[in-house]
Amino acid sequence: MTKKKANYGNSQTNERKTIKKLKRGFAYKLFYQLGVWTQNASLNDYYLAVSYTVRDRMQQLFINTIRAFQQKDSKIVSYLSAEFLMGPHLHNNLINLGIYDQVAQAAAESGLDLQQIIDHEEEPGLGNGGLGRLAACYLDSLASLEIPAIGYGIRYEFGMFDQAFDNGWQKELSDRWLQPGNPWEFKKADMAVEVGSGGYTEQYKDDHGKLRVRWVPGKLVKGIPYDTPILGYRVNTVNMLRLWSAEAPKSFDFAEFNVGDYLGAVHEKMLAETISKVLYPNDEQSHGKALRLYQQYFFVSCSMQDMIRIHLFQFENLDNFSDKFAVQLNDTHPAIAVPEFMRLLVDVHHYDWDSAWEIVTHTFAYTNHTLLPEALEKWPVAMLAGLLPRHLEIIYEINRRFLDLVRLEYPGDVDVVRRMSIIDETGERYVRMANLACVGGHAINGVAQLHTKLLKEHTLVDFHRLWPDKLINITNGVTPRRWMVVSNPRLSQLIRSAIGEEWITDLKKLQALEPLAEDSAFCEKWQQIKFANKQDICTMFACKQGPNYNPQALFDVQVKRIHEYKRQHLNLLHIVTLYQRLKNNPELDIPPRLFIFGGKAAPSYFMAKLIIKLINSVAEVVNGDPAVNKRLQILFIPNYNVQIGHIVYPMADLSEQISLAGKEASGTGNMKFAMNGALTVGTLDGANVEIREEVGAENFFLFGMNVGEVEARRAAGYNPQDIYNENKELHAAINLIATGHFSHGDRELFRPVIDSLLKHDPFMVLADYQAYVDCQQQVGEVFQDPQRWTRMAILNAARIGKFSSDRSITEYCRKIWQVKPFPVALTLQRVPDGGIKFP
Numbered sequence: 001m002t003k004k005k006a007n008y009g010n011s012q013t014n015e016r017k018t019i020k021k022l023k024r025g026f027a028y029k030l031f032y033q034l035g036v037w038t039q040n041a042s043l044n045d046y047y048l049a050v051s052y053t054v055r056d057r058m059q060q061l062f063i064n065t066i067r068a069f070q071q072k073d074s075k076i077v078s079y080l081s082a083e084f085l086m087g088p089h090l091h092n093n094l095i096n097l098g099i100y101d102q103v104a105q106a107a108a109e110s111g112l113d114l115q116q117i118i119d120h121e122e123e124p125g126l127g128n129g130g131l132g133r134l135a136a137c138y139l140d141s142l143a144s145l146e147i148p149a150i151g152y153g154i155r156y157e158f159g160m161f162d163q164a165f166d167n168g169w170q171k172e173l174s175d176r177w178l179q180p181g182n183p184w185e186f187k188k189a190d191m192a193v194e195v196g197s198g199g200y201t202e203q204y205k206d207d208h209g210k211l212r213v214r215w216v217p218g219k220l221v222k223g224i225p226y227d228t229p230i231l232g233y234r235v236n237t238v239n240m241l242r243l244w245s246a247e248a249p250k251s252f253d254f255a256e257f258n259v260g261d262y263l264g265a266v267h268e269k270m271l272a273e274t275i276s277k278v279l280y281p282n283d284e285q286s287h288g289k290a291l292r293l294y295q296q297y298f299f300v301s302c303s304m305q306d307m308i309r310i311h312l313f314q315f316e317n318l319d320n321f322s323d324k325f326a327v328q329l330n331d332t333h334p335a336i337a338v339p340e341f342m343r344l345l346v347d348v349h350h351y352d353w354d355s356a357w358e359i360v361t362h363t364f365a366y367t368n369h370t371l372l373p374e375a376l377e378k379w380p381v382a383m384l385a386g387l388l389p390r391h392l393e394i395i396y397e398i399n400r401r402f403l404d405l406v407r408l409e410y411p412g413d414v415d416v417v418r419r420m421s422i423i424d425e426t427g428e429r430y431v432r433m434a435n436l437a438c439v440g441g442h443a444i445n446g447v448a449q450l451h452t453k454l455l456k457e458h459t460l461v462d463f464h465r466l467w468p469d470k471l472i473n474i475t476n477g478v479t480p481r482r483w484m485v486v487s488n489p490r491l492s493q494l495i496r497s498a499i500g501e502e503w504i505t506d507l508k509k510l511q512a513l514e515p516l517a518e519d520s521a522f523c524e525k526w527q528q529i530k531f532a533n534k535q536d537i538c539t540m541f542a543c544k545q546g547p548n549y550n551p552q553a554l555f556d557v558q559v560k561r562i563h564e565y566k567r568q569h570l571n572l573l574h575i576v577t578l579y580q581r582l583k584n585n586p587e588l589d590i591p592p593r594l595f596i597f598g599g600k601a602a603p604s605y606f607m608a609k610l611i612i613k614l615i616n617s618v619a620e621v622v623n624g625d626p627a628v629n630k631r632l633q634i635l636f637i638p639n640y641n642v643q644i645g646h647i648v649y650p651m652a653d654l655s656e657q658i659s660l661a662g663k664e665a666s667g668t669g670n671m672k673f674a675m676n677g678a679l680t681v682g683t684l685d686g687a688n689v690e691i692r693e694e695v696g697a698e699n700f701f702l703f704g705m706n707v708g709e710v711e712a713r714r715a716a717g718y719n720p721q722d723i724y725n726e727n728k729e730l731h732a733a734i735n736l737i738a739t740g741h742f743s744h745g746d747r748e749l750f751r752p753v754i755d756s757l758l759k760h761d762p763f764m765v766l767a768d769y770q771a772y773v774d775c776q777q778q779v780g781e782v783f784q785d786p787q788r789w790t791r792m793a794i795l796n797a798a799r800i801g802k803f804s805s806d807r808s809i810t811e812y813c814r815k816i817w818q819v820k821p822f823p824v825a826l827t828l829q830r831v832p833d834g835g836i837k838f839p
């Protein structure tokens with residue numbers, strides 16, 4: 001399907017006019033909006049001026065899309081997510097609008113360098129990693145597929161921390177994304193809503209003498225929405241990311257709330273604002289903190305109230321709410337929406353329980369993103385009782401009714417009741433959020449085939465048995481607009497000139513590249529592009545200890561959160577092994593390699609931070625050793641984020657996807673690498689399985705145990721010490737670390753890593769070590785045959801079509817949301833004098 005172009009296309013005749021208008025736009029914004037003139041404007045002023053000018057060009061589409069939301073026959077997807085890792089907006093918006101070239105030209109004619117302006121943007125890092133970035137890819141696809149959608153989340157004042165290295169240790173610096181000003185958002189102060197906490201519940205009789213319950217909160221805060229337009233690719237649809245910021249409500253004004261106590265009143269205001277102050281920087285770990293629970297409740301309550309308002313704007317009551325809204329719970333973080341919506345329906349809008357439950361369960365669906373037990377959220381009952389007393393009552397009632405159903409289905413089976421209960425009563429009592437989400441929605445999905453299978457067999461086995469059709473798979477995807485067109489312009493241009501543009505919105509079309517894998521001229525161009533991308537990195541980062549990085553080397557890349565299950569330390573053991581081999585045999589015939597790492601560790605995750613220190617320590621020794629540093633180098637890029645991702649994926653030769661089988665739900669970096677023509681070395685975990693299926697086993701470096709083998713190995717009594725004793729190279733590599741070779745003789749520093757590996761090795765690093773090293777040997781050999789390598793790389797890109805987020809979103813629409821595209825008609829026109837003409 002070819003898409004019609006949005007208004008601001010690149011038609012030749014309008015070109016000059018557009019450029020002239022853009023230049024005038026920059027100057028106008030500088031002068032009137034930012035209050036500076038060209039001579040004294042800073043780079044930030046120019047960034048803001050250009051961004052405001054671009055935003056203006058989205059405005060007509062944005063307002064028309066919101067009008068489309070308000071039409072009775074449009075159904076809206078609400079994506080509820082505690083994280084949206086959007087990445088920089090400017091470049092992406094230029095690409096989606098189709099005015100990159102004109103803006104670049106207008107900037108040049110104004111004496112500006114567009115690239116420099118693009119690079120200046122502070123990205124909104126409102127997410128930890130894959131889960132938040134997935135939400136951002138999905139917003140891009142929803143808009144590009146013309147599906148009306150709102151992303152609902154939190155406008156954290158401080159997003160993900162900035163990472164720096166201090167003597168090799170991770171140092172966390174506070175993120176300042178809002179400091180330079182955010183030109184992409186609109187504050188909608190008059191759309192604020194109130195959210196309660198604490199207090200008590202009481203029964204009362206309504207006007208008809210009916211007994212009802214109401215919640216009397218002890219405190220209120222105000223949620224203020226900030227809207228960011230989310231532009232689709234070359235379509236009229238501009239959806240909305242609505243992020244809530246917490247403020248103290250009016251009712252807490254000085255006179256009423258705290259007579260004469262000025263500081264006390266300010267303190268209240270501060271407490272209220274704490275709610276949206278900072279993103280919890282933990283990936284894959286539940287926090288157990290009351291503030292975190294309240295953050296979740298805060299944005300969910302704001303969002304449900306907002307949807308209800310939108311609905312009642314068009315309809316008399318909420319009976320048909322689930323025909324208007326499909327609400328997706330991105331993991332369990334927003335699962336408190338289930339009792340909140342019940343409360344709003346029963347207590348506020350006076351629905352009876354059964355009708356309310358009918359509406360609720362038809363509205364929600366839940367995506368599970370993890371198999372790690374420590375990531376499954378549960379909240380102490382006592383905490384909920386204090387913070388959200390009415391919600392706890394509602395959860396009990398939901399649970400009572402649900403367990404009746406379970407008992408009916410499995411008479412006499414007390415174990416199944418215990419396991420499925422929303423309340424965990426095995427010790428201190430907890431509310432299990434995954435169980436709540438499973439019960440409160442009409443669909444549950446995993447994020448890759450293997451992940452869904454494991455959910456069915458283990459984590460959610462009881463729910464799957466009770467409701468066999470409810471749990472389905474929708475494999476993740478990523479947007480080719482950001483991860484190819486924006487981040488890899490050279491490759492995108494080559495592909496365009498070879499097969500046209502349709503792949504940008506229909507990624508399966510990349511298949512047309514397959515025959516070109518045999519075309520030597522095309523292969524040569526492909527290689528030149530990879531080389532140029534690699535050179536960029538070498539220019540950007542200078543080696544601190546040794547010779548500068550060599551763009552001829554094999555770029556072997558692992559970028560992702562630092563976590564033991566992702567096994568950055570397995571990668572490191574391979575590096576130390578190569579280091580030893582080179583030291584023992586200087587003539588060894590292996591291709592030069594540059595190992596690149598990127599990723600943050602949760603500030604409280606001791607082992608992950610020690611692994612960062614270990615990588616940096618090995619880097620210092622290896623890079624500084626002239627005996628090896630022509631063939632072995634390590635670069636740990638600090639502060640890995642979306643922006644760094646833009647430069648990392650295009651230059652990689654090899655993508656490290658080496659988690660222990662059964663631990664990574666899907667992974668999405670694996671898709672971005674393959675899209676950009678990197679080959680994968682990986683285990684049969686998460687979406688790796690499907691990537692390998694698509695690109696062909698012969699174009700994928702597979703190693704290690706599969707899930708069944710992992711289970712069997714553990715069942716047989718896994719003893720890592722045996723492997724250490726038997727494997728000479730591994731033994732030597734571990735000893736080198738343990739004896740202080742990389743820590744200036746300090747034998748204590750890395751002892752916790754070594755002890756963990758030798759005593760427990762929870763992620764079976766040692767069990768997969770030999771297979772990994774052997775597989776890497778093969779990688780090195782293939783790399784020495786550039787023709788073969790390039791052919792494999794092209795086939796990876798050509799066969800990656802399945803992993804577009806457009807495919808994922810199309811599946812969500814069909815299998816879960818029952819939503820269709822709703823193309824936006826431009827009924828509200830801009831008029832030349834700057835006013836708005838109503839039709």
Ligand code: GLG
Pocket residue numbers: 129130131132134283284369370447476664665666667668686
């Ligand atoms: C999770 C999982 C990843 C997954 C991502 C998006 O760990 O495997 O790709 O969600 O579904 N916390 C995450 O990043």
